[in-house]
Amino acid sequence: MRADAYREYMYDLIASVLRQIGPRESCSDNERRLGQLLAERWRGVGHEVRVERFTCHPKAFLGFVPFSALLYLAATVFYWVWPPLCVILAAISSAAIVLELLRYREFVDPLFPEAEGENVVAVIQPRAEVRQRVVVSAHQDSAYEFNLWYFLKTAGVPIMVIAFAAILVPLVGGAAKVMAGTAAADARVFDIIGYVCLGLYPFVGLNLFFHTYSVVPGAMDDLAGISVLAGLAKALADGRDGTATPVLAHTEVVVLAAAAEEAGLRGAKRYVAAHLAELKALPTYGLFVDGVYDERHLTVVHREVSTGTRHDPRLVALAKDIAKRNGWSIRGGVVPFGSTDASTFSLAGVPAVLLLCQDIVHLVPNYHTRLDTIDRVRPQSLVVTLQMLLDMIQHIDEHGV
Numbered sequence: 419m420r421a422d423a424y425r426e427y428m429y430d431l432i433a434s435v436l437r438q439i440g441p442r443e444s445c446s447d448n449e450r451r452l453g454q455l456l457a458e459r460w461r462g463v464g465h466e467v468r469v470e471r472f473t474c475h476p477k478a479f480l481g482f483v484p485f486s487a488l489l490y491l492a493a494t495v496f497y498w499v500w501p502p503l504c505v506i507l508a509a510i511s512s513a514a515i516v517l518e519l520l521r522y523r524e525f526v527d528p529l530f531p532e533a534e535g536e537n538v539v540a541v542i543q544p545r546a547e548v549r550q551r552v553v554v555s556a557h558q559d560s561a562y563e564f565n566l567w568y569f570l571k572t573a574g575v576p577i578m579v580i581a582f583a584a585i586l587v588p589l590v591g592g593a594a595k596v597m598a599g600t601a602a603a604d605a606r607v608f609d610i611i612g613y614v615c616l617g618l619y620p621f622v623g624l625n626l627f628f629h630t631y632s633v634v635p636g637a638m639d640d641l642a643g644i645s646v647l648a649g650l651a652k653a654l655a656d657g658r659d660g661t662a663t664p665v666l667a668h669t670e671v672v673v674l675a676a677a678a679e680e681a682g683l684r685g686a687k688r689y690v691a692a693h694l695a696e697l698k699a700l701p702t703y704g705l706f707v708d709g710v711y712d713e714r715h716l717t718v719v720h721r722e723v724s725t726g727t728r729h730d731p732r733l734v735a736l737a738k739d740i741a742k743r744n745g746w747s748i749r750g751g752v753v754p755f756g757s758t759d760a761s762t763f764s765l766a767g768v769p770a771v772l773l774l775c776q777d778i779v780h781l782v783p784n785y786h787t788r789l790d791t792i793d794r795v796r797p798q799s800l801v802v803t804l805q806m807l808l809d810m811i812q813h814i815d816e817h818g819v
Contacts, residue, residue: 522724
């Protein structure tokens with residue numbers, strides 16, 4: 419099967435969704451409208467479709483960030499007047515940053531409103547006994563705009579790092595001051611630490627405006643990935659012959675359009691939690707697609723630093739081999755900050771890998787900003803990504819991993 423035949427199909431899906439549905443906030447009506455559209459298309463080509471509902475707290479993942487800035491300010495004030503409370507406030511802020519934002523744990527979620535999301539799943543059976551399964555996934559929602567990245571561009575990254583790391587100063591300084599007791603009153607070094615806390619607040623204070631609740635179009639992240647999933651589902655349906663014989667011999671394909679990825683991977687987490695026994699009962703491999711806009715940045719991600727994720731080296735090697743067979747350049751990549759739905763599988767012990775057509779070495783202007791529009795998505799990036807998936811699935815079906 420050649421992906422070129424689905425170029426217009428995929429690109430037109432992006433255009434029609436942006437025109438008719440628009441931005442898709444996690445667990446919103448627009449996200450559900452996209453899910454309904456996908457379910458109708460996949461049922462229309464003969465696939466078994468499920469809609470799996472779940473609940474989460476979608477505003478928690480980023481909603482705590484402004485409060486962390488306020489906690490920093492309060493910790494700085496109490497550093498001077500009551501150091502024990504400074505340590506408590508700084509510890510709460512740092513725990514939220516590490517657990518919620520970096521490790522993707524649902525640490526502060528109960529403090530935010532609950533909402534319902536919908537994962538949309540199409541199951542495509544092989545023509546003979548199922549011996550293995552491939553889950554192919556992208557996410558339906560689009561992100562809140564990151565103000566710092568839109569207005570400050572690449573300068574926003576070091577400022578963000580400084581702002582989140584700054585909480586360590588009142589935390590460590592306050593703890594040292596508590597342990598020093600009355601001796602701290604005469605120690606010049608503690609005054610210097612206090613002045614550093616004050617000096618860092620302009621950086622930390624920017625987190626009050628880190629993001630808006632304005633949702634970006636999300637053409638590249640990740641509507642393009644969803645369009646590739648739609649292309650895959652159609653290609654596997656079109657590949658049947660006149661007797662409706664499935665293309666694959668022994669591989670069940672599960673197409674997963676996950677919800678609420680931008681809310682901290684909540685949809686993929688719920689899917690893994692609900693299906694973990696099933697995923698481990700049969701050899702299962704996850705192929706995840708995110709950030710598709712330029713095939714010249716074709717990347718296979720082997721590691722995601724924030725969550726401590728290492729993806730399956732066999733799938734990484736297979737992706738590189740498939741790219742080489744097609745004459746494409748492919749990079750091995752690391753996601754240094756943030757994480758993706760692929761990590762939910764790998765951390766659960768289900769082999770997975772992440773494919774991108776995005777520059778992850780530099781902060782590109784269309785990442786989590788209003789500039790994530792269709793005019794920045796190259797149609798060839800959709801073709802390349804779809805061909806990678808088709809060839810990887812075919813290889814797994816014929817040879818395993």
